[in-house]
Amino acid sequence: MQNKKVLFLTQAAMIAAIYVVLTFVFQPFSFGEVQVRIAEALTILPFFTPAAIPGLFIGCLxxxxxGGAIVIDVIFGSLATLAGAIFSYLLRKNKYLVPLPPIIANTLVVPFILKFGYAVPLPIPFMMLTVGIGEIISCGVLGMILLTTLNQYRQVIFRQQV
Known part of the structure; x- marks a missing residue:
C-alpha cells in the first residue's frame, strides 16, 4: 500500500516537473492569444495514471x-487544466476521446482570461479559435503522438498491467 502512494506521488511530481520545464523552455509560444503550449501534450497522461491529474494541475500552476502570468491566469488557467485532466481520466476507456477535455476546457476558459485579465482587444470568439487551434495542435496532435508512443511501453513506464 505504501509503495502505491509513493509511486503515485512520484509520478505526479515528475509530470508536474516536466510540464513546468516544457512551459518554461517553450515560453515564447506558451502564452498569449495565439499559443501552442507544448506542455499541454502531457494532458493525455490521465489515460495512463490518475497521478497525472494533480501532476498536470500543479505543473500548470x-x-x-x-511564466509571469497574472493571478487570475494562474488560478483559472490551472483550474481549466485540472478540469481537462479529470475528464480525460474519465474518458480513458477510449483513447481517442482523451485529448478532448483539455482542448474544450482551455478553448472556453483561456480567451476570457486573455480578454478580462490581460485586456487583449480581440473578440472572444476569435481567441477561442486561436486558443482552440493551439490546443488541437498540442493536445490533439502532439498528445496523441505521445499517447501512442507511451502506450507501447505502458507496463514499464507506469508499472501497470496491460
Whole structure:
C-alpha cells in the first residue's frame, strides 16, 4: 500500500516537473492569444495514471506562475487544466476521446482570461479559435503522438498491467 502512494506521488511530481520545464523552455509560444503550449501534450497522461491529474494541475500552476502570468491566469488557467485532466481520466476507456477535455476546457476558459485579465482587444470568439487551434495542435496532435508512443511501453513506464 505504501509503495502505491509513493509511486503515485512520484509520478505526479515528475509530470508536474516536466510540464513546468516544457512551459518554461517553450515560453515564447506558451502564452498569449495565439499559443501552442507544448506542455499541454502531457494532458493525455490521465489515460495512463490518475497521478497525472494533480501532476498536470500543479505543473500548470507553477508554469503559469513562473511564466509571469497574472493571478487570475494562474488560478483559472490551472483550474481549466485540472478540469481537462479529470475528464480525460474519465474518458480513458477510449483513447481517442482523451485529448478532448483539455482542448474544450482551455478553448472556453483561456480567451476570457486573455480578454478580462490581460485586456487583449480581440473578440472572444476569435481567441477561442486561436486558443482552440493551439490546443488541437498540442493536445490533439502532439498528445496523441505521445499517447501512442507511451502506450507501447505502458507496463514499464507506469508499472501497470496491460
Amino acid at each position: 507553477i508554469g503559469n506562475f513562473l
